[in-house]
Amino acid sequence: MSGCCDGNVERYKELQAYIDGLPDKKGRLIGVLHKAQGIFGYLPREVQEFIAGALGLSVAKVYGVVKFYSFFTMVPKGKFPISVCLGTACYVRGADDIVSEVEKILGITVGQVTPDGLFSLDTLRCVGACGLAPVMIVAGRVFGRMKPSDVEGIIAEYRAKAGDSEKDKACEGVCCHG
Amino acid sequence: MANVRMHVLVCGGTGCTSSRSLEIVDALRAEIKAQGLAEEVKVVIAGCFGFCEKGPIVKISPDNTFYVQVTPEDAKEIVAEHIVKGRKVSRLLYVDPKTTEHISDSKHMDFYKKQLRIALRNCGFLDPENIGEYIARDGYMALGKALFEMTPKEVVDEVKKSGLRGRGGGGFPTGLKWEIAASYKADQKYVICNADEGDPGAFMDRSVLEGDPHSIIEAMAICGYAIGASKGVVYIRAEYPLAVERLQKAIVAARETGLLGNNILGSDFSFDIDMYYGAGAFVCGEETALIRSLQSERGEPTSKPPFPAESGFWGKPSNVNNVETFANIPVIFLKGAEWFASIGTAKSKGTKVFALAGKVNNVGLVEVPMGTTLREVIFDIGGGIRNGKKFKAAQTGGPSGGCLTEKFLDTPIDYDNLIAAGSMMGSGGMIVLDEDDCMVNVAKFYLGFTVEESCGKCTPCRVGNKRMLEMLEKISEGKATEKDLGRLRELAGIIKDTSLCGLGQTAPNPVLSTLDNFYDEYLAHVRDKRCPAGKCKSLMQYVIDPAKCKGCTMCAKVCPAGAISGKVKEPHVINQDKCVKCGACFATCKFGAISKR
Amino acid sequence: MKGCAVMDKVKSLDDLRKMKAAMQNATELREKGQNIDKLIEVKVSMATCGIAAGARETMAAMMDEATKRGIKNIVFTQSGCMGYCHSEPTVTIVRPGEEPVTFGEVKGKRITEIFDSYILKGELVDGIIPLSSKSIHD
Ligand SMILES: Cc1cc2nc3c(=O)[nH]c(=O)nc-3n(C[C@H](O)[C@H](O)[C@H](O)COP(=O)(O)O)c2cc1C
Ligand code: SF4
Ligand code: SF4
Numbered sequence: 001m002s003g004c005c006d007g008n009v010e011r012y013k014e015l016q017a018y019i020d021g022l023p024d025k026k027g028r029l030i031g032v033l034h035k036a037q038g039i040f041g042y043l044p045r046e047v048q049e050f051i052a053g054a055l056g057l058s059v060a061k062v063y064g065v066v067k068f069y070s071f072f073t074m075v076p077k078g079k080f081p082i083s084v085c086l087g088t089a090c091y092v093r094g095a096d097d098i099v100s101e102v103e104k105i106l107g108i109t110v111g112q113v114t115p116d117g118l119f120s121l122d123t124l125r126c127v128g129a130c131g132l133a134p135v136m137i138v139a140g141r142v143f144g145r146m147k148p149s150d151v152e153g154i155i156a157e158y159r160a161k162a163g164d165s166e167k168d169k170a171c172e173g174v175c176c177h178g
Numbered sequence: 179m180a181n182v183r184m185h186v187l188v189c190g191g192t193g194c195t196s197s198r199s200l201e202i203v204d205a206l207r208a209e210i211k212a213q214g215l216a217e218e219v220k221v222v223i224a225g226c227f228g229f230c231e232k233g234p235i236v237k238i239s240p241d242n243t244f245y246v247q248v249t250p251e252d253a254k255e256i257v258a259e260h261i262v263k264g265r266k267v268s269r270l271l272y273v274d275p276k277t278t279e280h281i282s283d284s285k286h287m288d289f290y291k292k293q294l295r296i297a298l299r300n301c302g303f304l305d306p307e308n309i310g311e312y313i314a315r316d317g318y319m320a321l322g323k324a325l326f327e328m329t330p331k332e333v334v335d336e337v338k339k340s341g342l343r344g345r346g347g348g349g350f351p352t353g354l355k356w357e358i359a360a361s362y363k364a365d366q367k368y369v370i371c372n373a374d375e376g377d378p379g380a381f382m383d384r385s386v387l388e389g390d391p392h393s394i395i396e397a398m399a400i401c402g403y404a405i406g407a408s409k410g411v412v413y414i415r416a417e418y419p420l421a422v423e424r425l426q427k428a429i430v431a432a433r434e435t436g437l438l439g440n441n442i443l444g445s446d447f448s449f450d451i452d453m454y455y456g457a458g459a460f461v462c463g464e465e466t467a468l469i470r471s472l473q474s475e476r477g478e479p480t481s482k483p484p485f486p487a488e489s490g491f492w493g494k495p496s497n498v499n500n501v502e503t504f505a506n507i508p509v510i511f512l513k514g515a516e517w518f519a520s521i522g523t524a525k526s527k528g529t530k531v532f533a534l535a536g537k538v539n540n541v542g543l544v545e546v547p548m549g550t551t552l553r554e555v556i557f558d559i560g561g562g563i564r565n566g567k568k569f570k571a572a573q574t575g576g577p578s579g580g581c582l583t584e585k586f587l588d589t590p591i592d593y594d595n596l597i598a599a600g601s602m603m604g605s606g607g608m609i610v611l612d613e614d615d616c617m618v619n620v621a622k623f624y625l626g627f628t629v630e631e632s633c634g635k636c637t638p639c640r641v642g643n644k645r646m647l648e649m650l651e652k653i654s655e656g657k658a659t660e661k662d663l664g665r666l667r668e669l670a671g672i673i674k675d676t677s678l679c680g681l682g683q684t685a686p687n688p689v690l691s692t693l694d695n696f697y698d699e700y701l702a703h704v705r706d707k708r709c710p711a712g713k714c715k716s717l718m719q720y721v722i723d724p725a726k727c728k729g730c731t732m733c734a735k736v737c738p739a740g741a742i743s744g745k746v747k748e749p750h751v752i753n754q755d756k757c758v759k760c761g762a763c764f765a766t767c768k769f770g771a772i773s774k775r
Numbered sequence: 776m777k778g779c780a781v782m783d784k785v786k787s788l789d790d791l792r793k794m795k796a797a798m799q800n801a802t803e804l805r806e807k808g809q810n811i812d813k814l815i816e817v818k819v820s821m822a823t824c825g826i827a828a829g830a831r832e833t834m835a836a837m838m839d840e841a842t843k844r845g846i847k848n849i850v851f852t853q854s855g856c857m858g859y860c861h862s863e864p865t866v867t868i869v870r871p872g873e874e875p876v877t878f879g880e881v882k883g884k885r886i887t888e889i890f891d892s893y894i895l896k897g898e899l900v901d902g903i904i905p906l907s908s909k910s911i912h913d
C-alpha cells in the first residue's frame with residue numbers, strides 16, 4: 001500500500017491477535033470485519049482475503065457479506081470522514097441542504113474523497129440524535145441543529161487540526177488514517 | 179443566605195409565550211417589586227409543562243399551586259392574594275372536567291401530566307454505568323421474584339396477563355410468544371434482543387440502552403428463565419457506539435456482581451449475554467434476517483414458518499423481542515400484571531414511547547399511556563408546530579407506516595386504531611409534518627429508503643418498488659399523468675401481496691397512505707404541474723414580485739444562469755426557461771421580492 | 776457514584792436485598808443531605824443527543840467552576856437522558872433535602888448563573904424544565 005510507514009504489518013498482527021482471541025470462529029465474520037475496518041479504515045481486497053484465510057471461509061463469502069452491509073467500505077475514507085444523516089427527522093428538517101453545502105465547499109460529491117485525502121462525504125440513516133436534526137458527523141463527533149451556514153466553520157476547524165498534526169507527525173495522511 | 183421563600187414559575191414554552199406568558203412575567207415582577215417583595219419572591223421562566231392546551235401556566239412553589247389560562251391582568255391578584263395573603267386565586271385553578279372540582283393542592287400535583295414513564299422509568303435518573311444505582315431502584319428484584327417465587331410457567335402467564343404487546347413494530351402479544359418458545363424442547367434455546375432500531379427517526383431504544391441498560395439485561399434473564407434459555411444475544415446497530423459501550427459495561431458489571439453467569443442468586447438458573455453488531459442494513463431488523471446476520475451471513479429474510487420460536491439462531495428455538503418490549507418486563511413483575519393491564523386501552527396495554535421529531539416544538543422522547551390522542555402528544559406535550567405553521571400530518575410506523583391527518587388528531591392512539599386509520603404503530607417514530615412539506619416528496623423519501631434497503635431476494639420488492647419510485651419521480655417532475663396515479667396504486671397492491679418479508683410487504687404503505695389522504699396534492703402535481711408546498715424542485719418556480727422589487731440588480735449579479743434581466747431601479751424578471759433553480763437569487767434579495775411558487 | 780468500585784458478588788436474593796438497602800441508604804443519605812458534607816448532586820444527561828449538544832463540555836465546565844469556587848460538597852454524575860432533546864444539554868441538580876430540579880440548555884454563562892443562584896442559594900433561574908411525566912412510583 002503506502003510507502004511512508006510500515007504500519008501494515010502491525011495492523012495484520014493486531015487483526016490476527018483479535019481472531020486468535022475469539023472463543024470460536026463460527027459466525028464471527030461480521031465481528032471480524034468490524035474490527036478490521038476499525039484497524040485499516042476500510043476493507044480492501046487483501047484484507048478480505050486475509051480474513052477469509054484466517055476464518056476458513058471462501059473469499060466470495062467474505063466479499064458477499066462486505067457488499068451486503070453498507071457499514072463496510074472497500075474504498076478508503078478521508079482522514080476526517082463526514083457523514084450527513086438522511087434519516088427522516090433530518091430529511092424533513094433540511095438535511096439535503098447540508099449535503100449540498102458540504103459538496104459545494106469540498107468540491108466533491110457523496111461517496112468521494114477530497115484530493116488531499118482529508119475529507120470524505122457519505123450519507124447515513126439516523127444516528128439516533130433525531131431530536132437535534134439535522135445532524136452531521138465528522139470523525140465520530142456529532143454536530144446537531146445544523147444550518148448550511150455552519151458547515152464552512154466546522155470544516156475549517158478540521159482543516160486547522162490537520163495542519164497542526166501535520167507539523168507533529170510527518171507520517172500521517174491518506175495511508176494511515178490518523 | 180438566601181431570602182427567597184417563594185418561586186413563581188411562568189411557562190416560557192412556545193405555546194404559552196404565544197399567549198403572552200412573557201408579559202405575565204413582566205407584570206408579576208413589577209407587582210412584586212411594587213409590594214416590596216423582590217427579595218423574597220422570585221419569578222422564573224420555565225420550559226413547557228406539557229399542558230399547553232390550558233396555557234399560559236403559572237406554578238407557585240413551594241406550595242405547588244398550578245394556575246391555568248393566566249393573563250397579564252391576573253398578575254396583580256396573584257400577588258395581592260396568593261403571595262401576600264397566602265390565599266389561592268380559585269378562579270385560576272384548573273377545573274377537573276369530570277368532577278368540576280378546582281384542583282389546587284400538591285396532593286393532585288400530577289393531574290396535568292400526560293406522560294407516564296414505564297419503559298423510560300430510569301432514563302435520566304440513574305447513572306447507567308453504576309449497577310448499584312439500578313439495584314437501589316428495585317433493579318434485579320423482578321428477576322429475584324421470578325426465580326424464587328414463580329415457576330417458568332407462572333412467569334409466562336404473568337406476561338400474558340399483563341397484555342404486553344411487542345413494541346418493535348408487529349404488536350404481537352409478548353406472553354404468547356414466550357409461551358410458544360417455551361413449548362419447544364431443545365438442548366439450547368436463545369433469548370434475542372432486537373436492538374437494531376432501523377426506523378430512521380426513532381431513537382427510544384437507543385435512549386433506553388444508553389440510560390438504563392440493566393433493565394434490558396434483567397428482562398432478558400427473566401425471559402430466559404421463562405422459556406428455558408441459558409443464552410441471550412443482543413443484536414445492536416453499529417451506528418450507536420455509546421449504546422454499545424454502555425450495554426457492554428453493564429453486562430460486565432452484571433457478571434461481576436453475579437447477576438449474569440452460573441447459578442444466578444444461588445438458584446439453579448444460569449444465563450449470560452453476548453453482543454453482536456449490525457452493519458447498516460435496515461432489513462436486518464426483521465427477525466429472520468437478523469438471525470441470518472447473527473450467523474454472519476448476508477441478512478436476507480427467510481420465509482416463515484418456521485418461526486424463530488421453533489428454529490432460530492443456529493436452528494435452535496429463539497425468542498426475539500424488541501428493546502422497549504423488554505424494558506417493560508421488570509415493571510410487570512414489580513407492580514403486577516393487573517397494574518400494567520389497568521393502563522391503556524382494551525387491546526393495547528401499558529404505554530408507548532414516541533420519538534417526536536420533525537416540525538414540532540418540543541422534539542424529544544415522550545411516553546404516554548396507550549389511548550392518549552395524537553392531539554395531546556403533538557399539541558400538549560410536543561408544544562405544537564414550529565414557527566406557528568399549520569399541522570399537516572404525523573407520520574408513524576416509519577417506512578412501513580403512513581400519515582395521520584388532522585381528522586385523526588382526536589383518535590386514541592393504540593395498535594388497532596392506527597391500523598384502522600391507515601398507518602401503524604411501528605416502533606414509535608413520529609415525524610410531524612407541516613404545510614411546507616410535500617406529501618409526494620415524503621412518499622418518495624420513504625420509498626427511496628426501502629428501495630435502497632431492499633435485500634433484493636424477491637422480485638416484487640426489488641423491481642416493483644423501484645418502478646414505483648420511478649413513477650413518483652415522474653410525478654414530482656411534473657411528467658406524470660392522472661393514469662399513472664391509478665397504476666401506482668395497482669402496483670402497490672401487487673407488491674404488498676407478493677413480497678416475501680415485511681419490508682417489501684409494507685414498503686408501499688407510505689405511498690398508499692398519502693394517495694388516500696392527499697390525493698389533491700398528487701393531482702396538483704400531475705394535472706396542474708404544480709407542487710403546492712413548493713418542495714418539488716422541478717415544479718417550483720422562483721418569481722419576482724414587481725411591487726416589491728427595487729431594481730437593485732443584486733439577483734441578476736448572482737444568477738449563474740443569466741436568467742434574470744432588468745434595468746437598474748426597475749423591476750427585474752426571471753426567465754423560467756433559463757433558470758436552473760439554484761435559489762441564489764432568492765437568498766440574495768434583501769427586499770423579499772423573490773418567492774417560490 | 777461514578778467510578779464506584781466493583782460490587783461484591785450477590786449470591787442470594789437476600790444478598791440482593793441487602794445490597795439494595797445499602798445502596799438506597801447511600802443515595803438517600805446523599806439526597807436527603809444527612810451526611811456531614813450535605814452533598815449537592817449534579818447529574819449531567821449524557822446520551823448521544825446530549826453529548827452532541829455539548830454535554831461533555833458542560834460537565835467539564837461545571838467541574839471547573841466548582842473547583843474555582845472552592846465548593847467541595849458537590850458531586851458530579853452522569854445519567855442517561857429524559858428525552859428533552861429540545862433543551863439539551865440538560866442538568867439535574869439535587870440540593871440536600873430538596874426535590875431535583877432540571878435545567879435546560881446548560882452551557883456558557885448559564886453555568887455561572889446556575890452556580891450563583893441555585894447551587895449556592897437555592898434560587899431558581901430561568902430555563903428550568905418542569906417534570907412533565909408521572910412515574911411508576913406515584
Ligand atoms: C423490515 C423490518 C424491519 C424491522 N426492524 C425492526 C427493528 O429495527 N427493531 C425491532 O425491534 N423490530 C424490527 N422489526 C420487527 C421484528 O421483525 C420483530 O417482529 C420484533 O423484533 C419482535 O419483537 P417484539 O415482539 O418485541 O416487537 C422489523 C420488521 C421488519 C419487517
Ligand atoms: S421483500 Fe424485499 S427485503 Fe424482504 S426478502 Fe424480498 S427483496 Fe428482501
Ligand atoms: S435582488 Fe430583489 S430587489 Fe434587487 S433586483 Fe433582484 S428582485 Fe429586485
Ligand code: SF4
Pocket residue numbers: 720736737738739740741742752756757758759760761762763764
Ligand atoms: S434560481 Fe438561480 S438560476 Fe434561477 S433565476 Fe435565481 S439565481 Fe438564476
Ligand code: FES
Pocket residue numbers: 085086087088089090091125126127128129130131133135378379380
Ligand atoms: S434522522 Fe437523523 S439522527 Fe435520526
Ligand code: FES
Pocket residue numbers: 189190191192193194195225226227228229230231233234235558561
Ligand atoms: S405548557 Fe406552556 S408551552 Fe406547553
Ligand code: FES
Pocket residue numbers: 131381385542543822823824825856857858859860861863
Ligand atoms: S434522545 Fe436523549 S435528549 Fe434527545
